[in-house]
Amino acid sequence: MVRIGIIIAATCIGLSACNRGTNDANVQEAIGNETAGQPVETRKPGTDYKPAFSGQTRAPGVKTSAAYQVQVLAESLTKPWDIATMPDGRFLVTEKEGTMRIVTASGQVSEKIGGIPEVVAAGQGGLLGLALDPDFGTSRMVYWTFTEKRGQGNLAAVAKGKLSADERRIENAQVIYRAEPAYDGNNHYGSRLVFDKSGNLYVTFGERFEKERRANSQNPGTAVGTIVRINKDGQPAAGNPFASQAKALPEVYSIGHRSPQGIDIHPETGDLWMTEMGPKGGDELNLIQPGKNYGWPVITYGLEYSGEKVGAGITQREGMEQPTYYWDPVLSPSGMTFYQGSAIPEWKNNLFICGLNSYHIARLVLENRKVVGEERLAADQQQRFRDIAEGKDGALYAVTDAGRLYRIGKSAGSGQ
Numbered sequence: 001m002v003r004i005g006i007i008i009a010a011t012c013i014g015l016s017a018c019n020r021g022t023n024d025a026n027v028q029e030a031i032g033n034e035t036a037g038q039p040v041e042t043r044k045p046g047t048d049y050k051p052a053f054s055g056q057t058r059a060p061g062v063k064t065s066a067a068y069q070v071q072v073l074a075e076s077l078t079k080p081w082d083i084a085t086m087p088d089g090r091f092l093v094t095e096k097e098g099t100m101r102i103v104t105a106s107g108q109v110s111e112k113i114g115g116i117p118e119v120v121a122a123g124q125g126g127l128l129g130l131a132l133d134p135d136f137g138t139s140r141m142v143y144w145t146f147t148e149k150r151g152q153g154n155l156a157a158v159a160k161g162k163l164s165a166d167e168r169r170i171e172n173a174q175v176i177y178r179a180e181p182a183y184d185g186n187n188h189y190g191s192r193l194v195f196d197k198s199g200n201l202y203v204t205f206g207e208r209f210e211k212e213r214r215a216n217s218q219n220p221g222t223a224v225g226t227i228v229r230i231n232k233d234g235q236p237a238a239g240n241p242f243a244s245q246a247k248a249l250p251e252v253y254s255i256g257h258r259s260p261q262g263i264d265i266h267p268e269t270g271d272l273w274m275t276e277m278g279p280k281g282g283d284e285l286n287l288i289q290p291g292k293n294y295g296w297p298v299i300t301y302g303l304e305y306s307g308e309k310v311g312a313g314i315t316q317r318e319g320m321e322q323p324t325y326y327w328d329p330v331l332s333p334s335g336m337t338f339y340q341g342s343a344i345p346e347w348k349n350n351l352f353i354c355g356l357n358s359y360h361i362a363r364l365v366l367e368n369r370k371v372v373g374e375e376r377l378a379a380d381q382q383q384r385f386r387d388i389a390e391g392k393d394g395a396l397y398a399v400t401d402a403g404r405l406y407r408i409g410k411s412a413g414s415g416q
Contacts, residue, residue, distance in 0.1 A: 123186025
């Protein structure tokens with residue numbers, strides 16, 4: 001069943017069921033306050049922290065002027081976590097419990113794909129991030145992250161394997177990297193992946209949540225709380241910033257991260273961008289540069305879930321990077337993608353970020369590496385949006401924790 005809601009200038013009309021679900025008050029607020037020029041967030045911040053520079057939070061609101069549709073293409077996925085666009089326009093999707101499926105652009109869902117190593121599907125763990133080899137059209141190689149049992153604990157591991165010709169199995173699956181050390185816990189794995197133009201693979205790893213483990217995100221001698229850059233065999237990529245430092249892992253690219261669930265590369269500038277969840281408030285968008293320290297848990301714009309300050313309660317320290325943008329209250333950012341298509345020209349090079357507890361997709365307009373506009377898409381759908389990708393038709397395709405696949409773009413057959 002396909003459900004269609006036609007959106008004109010970001011106003012929901014037609015068949016889309018607005019204000020459906022468990023977060024109706026937030027939806028009413030999100031829709032009712034989309035006034036161009038005014039920030040889309042009107043709730044009070046949870047802290048009295050002040051931004052380090054103008055525009056670091058609550059950018060002016062913008063509205064898409066082109067007409068577009070929000071369509072539910074499928075509803076039978078089971079806890080989908082990542083979506084990757086295949087060369088023929090179909091999508092490969094990971095499901096958190098340990099399966100992959102192929103979904104067509106019309107919403108037909110395949111049977112489970114076999115041959116995937118066993119995952120520890122507890123808490124935030126499971127079968128998580130996904131990336132297709134840049135040469136997938138000929139190699140059919142797939143890369144993914146998953147939670148692997150390791151000793152008395154578990155960790156986030158990176159694996160690769162070949163999608164069989166009949167698309168029923170992953171062949172010769174092998175683990176190529178493990179984010180040591182392992183812990184007995186089930187939170188903050190990070191686990192998004194993206195290839196750069198040189199064929200190197202960036203992977204995000206969370207700091208594993210517990211207070212006593214947070215300090216490891218300041219230590220380049222561990223992989224937790226970092227972004228690593230590896231080659232297709234899992235070895236450190238050439239030229240990594242910590243390669244010459246004693247006691248540092250040569251694969252580490254940046255440190256000081258909490259729970260990074262979004263990563264992508266700007267299609268024109270080649271800049272690496274990443275989102276990470278703060279604690280209570282302080283979700284961040286970061287421009288990632290090699291060897292830099294992004295501050296967690298020393299600096300943050302958020303609080304402990306108890307409402308207490310994190311550490312010394314500071315937001316700035318010399319030698320630690322400021323987020324380009326932050327949210328308070330939270331966006332709960334997950335997967336993200338830069339829009340490269342031409343179907344909706346005003347979206348060109350805009351960043352689209354999935355929101356979990358915020359129940360919407362954030363569209364950010366960037367200029368000169370700063371956020372200059374923000375819009376909320378699909379807020380009426382009341383879904384925890386987990387990941388998003390651009391399709392071959394120039395539309396955006398997003399998966400939700402409830403098992404839906406959405407298409408967001410111009411109507412099919414419009415010539416775009």
